[in-house]
Amino acid sequence: MDWQEQTHAFSRMAAFSEGELNLRAGEYSSVTSSVSFSKGFLDLFGVRHVLGRSFSDEEYTDSPSFVVMVGDGLWKRSLNQDPAIVGKVILRIDPMEALRHE
Numbered sequence: 262m263d264w265q266e267q268t269h270a271f272s273r274m275a276a277f278s279e280g281e282l283n284l285r286a287g288e289y290s291s292v293t294s295s296v297s298f299s300k301g302f303l304d305l306f307g308v309r310h311v312l313g314r315s316f317s318d319e320e321y322t323d324s325p326s327f328v329v330m331v332g333d334g335l336w337k338r339s340l341n342q343d344p345a346i347v348g349k350v351i352l353r354i355d356p357m358e359a360l361r362h363e
Contacts (some may be wrong), residue, residue, distance in 0.1 A: 275302035282327075284339075286351040291339035313347040 268274070277298040300321040303309075310330065320328045329351055331340065332363050340346050 273301060273305055275299050275305045277302060282340050283353050286340060286346060286349055289340050289343075289346075291335060293339070314343055 272345060273316075277296050280295045280297065281300060282293055282295045284293060300316075300318070303315070316328060316330070331346070331351075336346070
């Protein structure tokens with residue numbers, strides 16, 4: 262069932278879920294809050310990446326690969342503002358590729 266097709270009350274909709282992650286990227290580690298979201302969420306709220314790339318359509322599926330967008334606070338506080346973190350593997354339970362947004 263596609264929940265976006267089930268209503269005509271809104272022109273656009275997106276879903277999200279909050280959580281917490283234990284992250285490790287090389288020498289950096291952090292416990293941080295997280296948000297999982299549906300396709301269209303970033304556009305709906307005007308979130309743009311500063312470094313790296315945006316999510317591909319395939320990355321919005323329940324595929325076994327995970328990609329993470331790192332917020333500015335985490336990037337500064339726990340990742341030493343390292344621009345080379347983009348494209349590196351960040352470990353959770355599963356490996357994730359790093360993206361960064363402001």
